[in-house]
Amino acid sequence: MGRSLLAVFGGWLVIQLLILATDSILLRLFSVQDGSGLPVPDWMLGLRLAYAVMFTMLGGWVAARLAPERPWRHAVYLILLGETMGVVLAGTSLGTVPLWYFGALLLLFPPAVLAGAWLRLRAGPRSAGG
Numbered sequence: 571m572g573r574s575l576l577a578v579f580g581g582w583l584v585i586q587l588l589i590l591a592t593d594s595i596l597l598r599l600f601s602v603q604d605g606s607g608l609p610v611p612d613w614m615l616g617l618r619l620a621y622a623v624m625f626t627m628l629g630g631w632v633a634a635r636l637a638p639e640r641p642w643r644h645a646v647y648l649i650l651l652g653e654t655m656g657v658v659l660a661g662t663s664l665g666t667v668p669l670w671y672f673g674a675l676l677l678l679f680p681p682a683v684l685a686g687a688w689l690r691l692r693a694g695p696r697s698a699g700g
Contacts, residue, residue, distance in 0.1 A: 630686025
């Protein structure tokens, strides 16, 4: 059970840390102050959506890699966690971020996680050392 929790929350943590780090870099690079009351430009939300999908694929890969067995099940658990957190975030951020952004995130999260898990499983069984 501990390894299963590590797989799901490890995948989630990878996604969140990479998104937050990239957000921080981009906000500094482009002098857009998130939380300043000014809306984030649509082009930046589109860019954020693109790298969020890539990082979500990596999170799906991590969850499948760390899963002690049944990697697809762990990918589904990661999807359930991510979708739940996404709905909560959308609810708390209404009016500050366009609705299309949260809709796109919620629609793209499941296939991105599954794509990451598929890439991991396509690579074949784990090496003898791991």
